Amino acid sequence: MICYHNVMVDVTHAFSAQHHFDNEKFNEGKKLITDGMDKTINDMKNGKFDDAREALGEILHTLQDFYSHSNWIELKNTKPYSELIDPNKKLTNLAEKSEETCVELCRKGSCGAEFRKDLKVLTSGYFELLPVNKPKGKCSHGGISDSTTGLGKSWDGINKDYKESNNGHGVLHNTASNLATDATVQLLENIWKKTDNSKFLRLVGLHEEEPAGAWRTSLHFILLTSRYPDANKPDEMGTME
Ligand SMILES: [Zn+2]
Incomplete structure (x- = not known):
C-alpha cells in the first residue's frame, strides 16, 4: 500500500511541481513532507493505519524525487538532506528565482541544458505542461512529457529518473537512488522514534500480536x-x- 500510494503521486499530482521538487519548489516540497509526517504519526496514534500508509507513501515519493530532480548529487553531497524532514530547520543555499542555473548547450545536433560550471546553489529542473513559463536560464526536468524541452530544443533535462535519462545525468541514477534510500530510512526512523515499536511494526505490516x-x-x-x-x-x- 505504501508503494502504491508512492507511485500514484505521478498520476494524481502529475503537474503539481512541489510534489516532485520540480521548478525549484523546495520550501513547498518540504512542507508537504513535514505536514505528511505529522499526519502519518497522528493517524498511527488514532489507529488509522491505512490512512497513515497513504500519507507515508505520498511523502516518500516527494522525498525520493528530490534526489533525482535537484542537483544535490551533482553538488557532490554524499548524505541525505536531513533538513527536508526537520520542520525546525531552514533550507539554505537555494537558487534565487532570477538566478540562471543552466546554459543551453548543443552537441552533435542535440541541444540540452547543462549546469553552469560555477554553480554552487541548489536548483531543480522545470517540468511544465503548456504554456511554458520556465524562466530564462533555468534547467529543465526533461523527457517527452516535459514541455520545457521538446522539438527543436531536444528532450534533455537534469533528471536522474532512469539510467537512460539524457544529458549525462542518467549515469548518476544509482547514486541518486542510493541516497534516496538512505533518506527514506532516515524518515522512517524519525516516525518510529515519535511513535513506538508496536505502532511502527503495525504500520509496516509486522504485527506484534x-x-x-x-x-x-x-x-x-x-x-x-x-x-x-x-x-x-x-x-x-x-x-x-
Ligand atoms: Zn514524481
Whole structure:
C-alpha cells in the first residue's frame, strides 16, 4: 500500500511541481513532507493505519524525487538532506528565482541544458505542461512529457529518473537512488522514534500480536515434523496454511 500510494503521486499530482521538487519548489516540497509526517504519526496514534500508509507513501515519493530532480548529487553531497524532514530547520543555499542555473548547450545536433560550471546553489529542473513559463536560464526536468524541452530544443533535462535519462545525468541514477534510500530510512526512523515499536511494526505490516490462525498452524507444523521424523520426507511435508 505504501508503494502504491508512492507511485500514484505521478498520476494524481502529475503537474503539481512541489510534489516532485520540480521548478525549484523546495520550501513547498518540504512542507508537504513535514505536514505528511505529522499526519502519518497522528493517524498511527488514532489507529488509522491505512490512512497513515497513504500519507507515508505520498511523502516518500516527494522525498525520493528530490534526489533525482535537484542537483544535490551533482553538488557532490554524499548524505541525505536531513533538513527536508526537520520542520525546525531552514533550507539554505537555494537558487534565487532570477538566478540562471543552466546554459543551453548543443552537441552533435542535440541541444540540452547543462549546469553552469560555477554553480554552487541548489536548483531543480522545470517540468511544465503548456504554456511554458520556465524562466530564462533555468534547467529543465526533461523527457517527452516535459514541455520545457521538446522539438527543436531536444528532450534533455537534469533528471536522474532512469539510467537512460539524457544529458549525462542518467549515469548518476544509482547514486541518486542510493541516497534516496538512505533518506527514506532516515524518515522512517524519525516516525518510529515519535511513535513506538508496536505502532511502527503495525504500520509496516509486522504485527506484534498473534494474527488469527497463522502462527498456531505453523507452530503445530513444526512440532509435528520434529516428533515424527517420517514427516520430514518431502512428499509428506504438506503445505503451510
Ligand atoms: Zn514524481
